Amino acid sequence: xxxxxxxxxxxxxxxxxxxxxxxxxxxxxxxxxxxxxxxxxxxxxxxxxxxxxxxxxxxxxxxxxxxxxxxxxxxxxxxxxxxxxxxxxxxxxxxxxxxxxxxxxxxxxxxxxxxxxxxxxxxxxxxxxxxxxxxxxxxxxxxxxxxxxxxxxxxxxxxxxxxxxxxxxxxxxxxxxxxxxxxxxxxxxxxxxxxxxxxxxxxxxxxxxxxxxxxxxxxxxxxxxxxxxxxxxxxxxxxxxxxxxxxxxxxxxxxxxxxxxxxxxxxxxxxxxxxxxxxxxxxxxxxxxxxxxxxxxxxxxxxxxxxxxxxxxxxxxxxxxxxxxxxxxxxxxxxxxxxxxxxxxxxxxxxxxxxxxxxxxxxxxxxxxxxxxxxxxxxxxxxxxxxxxxxxxxxxxxx
Numbered sequence: 001x002x003x004x005x006x007x008x009x010x011x012x013x014x015x016x017x018x019x020x021x022x023x024x025x026x027x028x029x030x031x032x033x034x035x036x037x038x039x040x041x042x043x044x045x046x047x048x049x050x051x052x053x054x055x056x057x058x059x060x061x062x063x064x065x066x067x068x069x070x071x072x073x074x075x076x077x078x079x080x081x082x083x084x085x086x087x088x089x090x091x092x093x094x095x096x097x098x099x100x101x102x103x104x105x106x107x108x109x110x111x112x113x114x115x116x117x118x119x120x121x122x123x124x125x126x127x128x129x130x131x132x133x134x135x136x137x138x139x140x141x142x143x144x145x146x147x148x149x150x151x152x153x154x155x156x157x158x159x160x161x162x163x164x165x166x167x168x169x170x171x172x173x174x175x176x177x178x179x180x181x182x183x184x185x186x187x188x189x190x191x192x193x194x195x196x197x198x199x200x201x202x203x204x205x206x207x208x209x210x211x212x213x214x215x216x217x218x219x220x221x222x223x224x225x226x227x228x229x230x231x232x233x234x235x236x237x238x239x240x241x242x243x244x245x246x247x248x249x250x251x252x253x254x255x256x257x258x259x260x261x262x263x264x265x266x267x268x269x270x271x272x273x274x275x276x277x278x279x280x281x282x283x284x285x286x287x288x289x290x291x292x293x294x295x296x297x298x299x300x301x302x303x304x305x306x307x308x309x310x311x312x313x314x315x316x317x318x319x320x321x322x323x324x325x326x327x328x329x330x331x332x333x334x335x336x337x338x339x340x341x342x343x344x345x346x347x348x349x350x351x352x353x354x355x356x357x358x359x360x361x362x363x364x365x366x367x368x369x370x371x372x373x374x375x376x377x378x379x380x381x382x383x384x385x386x387x388x389x390x391x392x393x394x395x396x397x398x399x
Contacts, residue, residue, distance in 0.1 A: 025189055026064045026110045030053055032051055061110045068179070098273070099180055101276075109187065109190055127200070130251050155313060159185045159189075166303075188270075198321040199321050202321065234344065234349070243352060249356075267318075282387060283391060285301060319377050323376045329365045333357055
């Protein structure tokens, strides 16, 4: 019990840290009733209205939008008076376009979170209601989220390094830092948040799969053909458990689709923005090898790699999360048939499992952006082809 309490405190502290950070950068304009959440967890209930829209959070996002617009207007005048700004070169034009797009995209994301804060709150409360159902069915066993800690820590470290590098090596003012550096970091954290949410859903779907096997006391490592496995009798309450598990699986898949629809607009714009940014960053990594005219070659190279790593890591985390959750959902049908093959089931339980199997096979689960492109690992190969093709074209125009 003591270890369980310490485990819960660690998870609560981690939740506080991540939630507070997202609130600061404008990606969590809502409030959490922690005492109500803890009480519901103890009593295995579905807490009502644990997440609520926060007026302070909405005001904070409005202040962030007003601040970046004001700073951009001040910075634009200084850039316009710069004599070097009159030199028209293709890379410089692309760089300014990307800066403007990143600036507008960060404003769009903050405004989107303001306008859809009630939808965010509804999704978060719906996840807690599903947790309550799984707790009552004794089928929710959440581990300490090491993946969430690792992804958040790595991305936070890279973001901090890039800010420090821009300030120290480029002698960047705070105005230029806010306009040129901060938007890209905010946009990248939106994809990181999306991947973290999908990781939490995937963990619960894995619990669904584990609960199916627990009905027949089947080990997760079972790989031999069911022909050589002795039929296992199940308990009398197997049908009720299967009905509960099926309901949870349906609710989790529907929740995934709702989350996909919420993140679709920023994901579409961010993937497009990062695709162009990766070409631009790759250009400044390749050109010093061609021209050998940059006196700060090593600093430029290190900072360029850092920018590439920041953008690629959040894309990589998102595609890995989508691929992992898709595979976990598709495994469910295998566990359903394993239960049918290995267990002696009542007729109603067998009918329920067969209906569950048909439901999963007809669902054809996939997470995409408006059905334009899937968000699984195939997206990385498409982005790689886009980067290489456009990088070659950009270098040819410049040389």
